[in-house]
Amino acid sequence: MEKKYKEFPGVHWVPAPEDFISIEKDLCNGCAACLKVCLANCFELKNGKAKIKSLEKCMECSSCWYICPTEAINFTYPAGGTGFKTNFG
Numbered sequence: 001m002e003k004k005y006k007e008f009p010g011v012h013w014v015p016a017p018e019d020f021i022s023i024e025k026d027l028c029n030g031c032a033a034c035l036k037v038c039l040a041n042c043f044e045l046k047n048g049k050a051k052i053k054s055l056e057k058c059m060e061c062s063s064c065w066y067i068c069p070t071e072a073i074n075f076t077y078p079a080g081g082t083g084f085k086t087n088f089g
């Protein structure tokens with residue numbers, strides 16, 4: 001079922017069946033760059049390592065993957081028909 005959020009007008013999400021972004025713990029140095037760059041607040045730090053909090057509002061921008069200095073983030077897209085959608089095509 002579609003979800004919408006007041007803070008992000010003009011877009012909606014269809015929940016993905018599984019997490020499409022993952023973090024390789026061993027590679028993460030806890031720099032928090034992914035937390036700072038993510039507008040959707042998808043990450044948190046636990047015991048000095050990044051962790052996915054929720055991908056519910058992920059906009060599939062791949063900024064987290066791009067900014068991670070240690071290549072600890074694996075980024076893929078959610079299954080077809082799910083994830084981020086705009087109302088404008």
Ligand code: SF4
Binds near residue numbers: 028031067
């Ligand atoms: S940007 Fe990469 S190294 Fe830094 S906290 Fe996030 S996952 Fe870890």
Ligand code: SF4
Binds near residue numbers: 037058064
């Ligand atoms: S792809 Fe973009 S919105 Fe999704 S978790 Fe990464 S930085 Fe956040």
